[in-house]
Amino acid sequence: MSILSLKSVSKSFGALTVTDDASFDVPQGQALGIIGPNGAGKSTLFNLITGNIRADQGRIHFDGRDITKVSAMERCLTGIGRSFQIPQPFEKLTVYENLLVAATHGRNMSERAVRDDCIDVLERTELIGRANTPAGQLSLLERKRLELSRAMATQPKLLLLDEIAGGLTEGECQALIGTIKDVHAQGVTIIWIEHVLHALTSVVERLLVLDFGKVIGLGDPQQIMASQEVREIYLGIDV
Amino acid sequence: MAYTVTTQTPASRIATILGAITIVVLISLPFFAGRGTIQDMFFILTMLVLAQLWNLLAGYGGLVSIGQQAFVGMGAYAMFGAVILLGFDPVPSILLAGVVALMIAVPTAFFAFRLNGAYFAIGTWVIAEVVRLLVAQWKTLGGGTGTSLPREATSDMWFVAGIEKLLDVRSAAARDILAYWLALALALVTIGGIYWLLRTRRGLALAAVRDNSEAAQSVGVDAVRMKWLVFLTSAFGTGLAGGLIYMQKARISPDAAFSVTDWTAYVIFIVVIGGIGTIEGPIVGVLVFFTLQTLLADFGSWYLMTLGVLAIVIMLVAPRGLWGLLSERTGLHLFPIRRRLTGGKLKPEER
Secondary structure, three states: OEEEEEEEEEEEEOOEEEEEEEEEEEEOOOEEEEEOOOOOOHHHHHHHHHOOOOOOEEEEEEOOEEOOOOOHHHHHHHOEEEOOOOOOOOOOOEHHHHHHHHHHHHOOOOHHHHHHHHHHHHHHOOOHHHOOOEHHHOOHHHHHHHHHHHHHHOOOOEEEEEOOOOOOOHHHHHHHHHHHHHHHHOOOEEEEEOOOHHHHHOOOOEEEEEEOOEEEEEEOHHHHHHOHHHHHHHHOOOO | OOEEEEOOOHHHHHHHHHHHHHHHHHHHHHHHOOHHHHHHHHHHHHHHHHHHHHHHHHHHOOOOOOOOHHHHHHHHHHHHHHHHOOOOOHHHHHHHHHHHHHHHHHHHHHHHOOOOHHHHHHHHHHHHHHHHHHHOOOHHHOOOOOEEOOHHHHHOOOOHHHHHHHHOOOHHHHHHHHHHHHHHHHHHHHHHHHHHHHHOHHHHHHHHHHHOHHHHHHOOOOHHHHHHHHHHHHHHHHHHHHHHHHHHHOEEOHHHHOOHHHHHHHHHHHHHHHOOOOOHHHHHHHHHHHHHHHHOHHHOHHHHHHHHHHHHHHHHHOOOHHHHHHHHHHOOOOOOOOOEEEEOOOOHHHO
16 A cells, blocks of 8 residues: 555746656555755655645645645644755754654644653664754754654654765764664655665665656666666766 | 653752742832832833743744734723723723733734744834824824823722722822732733743744744644744733733823834843843843933933943844843753753763
8 A cells, every 4th residue: 555645746936847747656664765866856856745845736645645735734743754955953952852842743742741752762863862962063963863863753654854864974874774774664654865875775675766857767776776767867977 | 760851950949949039029019118119110020021022922933023012002092991981990901901902913913924034023013003093093092192091990990999908008009009019910920921831842842933944844833823822922911011001100192002112122122131032031131121221311312322232232242132141151040941851871961
């Protein structure tokens, strides 16, 4: 059963079509990777799914419900969690309070009821030692971890990760992959935009290629990466 | 080892005790202080209420309004209207002042929320001017020149006779004492209410929206609802303060009741020099403001210029205000809201 389904979704900014008739399904529990050159419309596709941007055309279904016209806030409540490409922490709140906002509002529960879950997430993402630090003082890796932790605190059914491995060292990247695999193993559906391909392919079961807003490839990561068209568009080289 | 969450600090425990003592002293003030002191304290407390509410709006909600005089003025006029036209007692009419301010706040928010930042600020000011001009057309309440509360309404106001007997004072002094006690109650409820709000999950949501509205909505925070909540709450409280201030003055005119200088510029000054985004800030600010006003009372327009220069200097050297400066240096918080996680795997230095 597919948890997310896009049917002919399009979005234009003026004359520029950034999402062009995109249709695809994501089965429950799958990890889907999205690749494509810069400006291919990957982040826009995410924003369409999370509701930060509204589609001009097409329908988006999530968990058996048409969410095309539903606000970002309500989509979170129905189980869509996201990380931002550029980390967007609540800077004056502490790391723990960042998770607390997400858990109390994203799950509509009291502070007391979500406390242990927040602590559990912080332990899994290895941020527990920074729990009382204002988020504005975190390093880049810690900010990325906070993005992931905050999305996890809402206990999403579908987790969208936007270039969460970008800018990290190899060691940091491996640690983050471990955490993402761990989340995926618990049955959370994941859609992950990433330029760090080896990180992506070590987690995802399927790969989607985007170019000029169009879905130009969808399938097994090995086959996708081997296809000539993808290599030309994505890597910009003749092979 | 289990984790615990606490907001208390050793300083806040001491502050609780000192706060309780201060409240007892303030309640019993009319028993030993003169009428001048009571009037000064009334001024301080009502300005404190306005400052706390503006701080809730701008410092926590990110809604920089310069139209709060609309709610002071509407509250005041509602109170006068209830007394003069409906024959109500002034004391319960104050509640009506809050309700009318709330009613005005709904259409105000409907229009002003379409604007952001500086446009929102100017929009609220324009709306306040419109309300002032409309009220000035209200002939039964004196039109542009204003009116006074009828003598019979002020002389047998609720509680006044009781206070006369209790403290053995004249009717005029008893009215001031009544106004003072009401102002004290309003200030305590306002500060207590804001502090309570900030410690709930709605307070967290407010901080999240202020820091990053888009991210807040992505984790399920209803940012629009938070804006409404803050705007309406502050309008209601500001309306109550307006009703109370003009109950004590017993004389009203549109220019005074809708004065942008008295009810918004001074209030912003108080919050900015005290420290925006903290409960302690407006308390510090109102004391500084009162001191300056007393010291500079004889210097005419130099007084306003001094306030302006001081505000600019504070903004440049201490953008978080006097309290911000102090709490940055000392880590002191009298009204702590930060939820600290302790115990478990946290090392002591990480707490």
